[in-house]
Amino acid sequence: MAMKTSSKRKPAASCSRKRGGKPRARASRPMPRWLRWVLAVGIVLVFAVGFYAFFIRPYAYRWKPCYGQKGYGVCMPCRYEVHGVDVSHYQGVIDWGRVAADSVGDFPLRFAFLKATEGGDHGDTTFLRHLAEARRAGLVCGAYHYFIPTTDARRQADFFIRTVPLRKGDLPPVLDVETLGKRSPRELRAAVKVWLSRVEQHYGVKPILYTSYKFKMRYLNDSLLNTYPYWIAHYYVDSVRYRGRWDFWQHTDVGRVPGIEKEVDLNVFNGSLDELRALTLQQ
Secondary structure, rough: OOOOOOOOOOOOOOOOOOOOOOOOOOOOOOHHHHHHHHHHHHHHHHHHHHHHHHHEEEHHHHOOOOOOOEEEEOOOOOOEEEEEEEEEEHOOOOOOOOHHHHHOOOOOEEEEEEEEEEEOEEEOHHHHHHHHHHHHHOOEEEEEEOOOOOOHHHHHHHHHHHHHOOOOOOOOOOEEEOOOOOOOOOHHHHHHHHHHHHHHHHHHOOEEEEHHHHHHHHOOOOOOHOOOOOEEEEOOOOOOOOOOOOOOEEEEEEEEOEEEOOOOEEEEOOOOOHHHHHOOOOO
């Protein structure tokens, strides 16, 4: 009789994990509802604070109650009798006769600064027309140059001199400095002094330095530059915070003046009308 061959029995399948195998994923615990609410509120608060700091707080003065007098759509600075505007081609069409007619109102417009040049070769297309018409309307006129730190300062000064025909009775030329560019503060001050010196030599009068309060304090605050008449740009404040001598204050950039198509910068002179005229070119 033939013998049966024995066969090995296969082991039963095991439900347990084999050594070295992939571990079974554990179910993640859901985030507690209270923690989700805390995170959501925190994110909203961060965005709200950032929005207020960058977009509301710097302009909050616009919505403050005006306890003085309003004029040209804004709350006007108190205790100043001589008011003016500064314009460029951005203001669009200007009826200077109508602008000058406001000289009989509560805030008489007596002077106008006009953008003339920028950098070494860019002239404002409206300058000569604005100058002729504003003079004809009886306003005391001045011209300003927008300074480009990366362009040679003497070249900029010579371009301004070739472009701007100032005469007796006009306000001194203005240098508008707003950016540092790729200059160090020391290099910027040196370049600004070159422009001021060259222009002063040509017109025979100290130019006016225009810049913001913060820019002046940070980059242009030295003994020589402080000898030049200062036109301070300082918006949405009740008074000038600069403790040194200043001559003009640009207090808003959203004025609405009859005769000027778009919003315009408004300024005050820190003195009387006679003192304003004494500041002008005398020959």
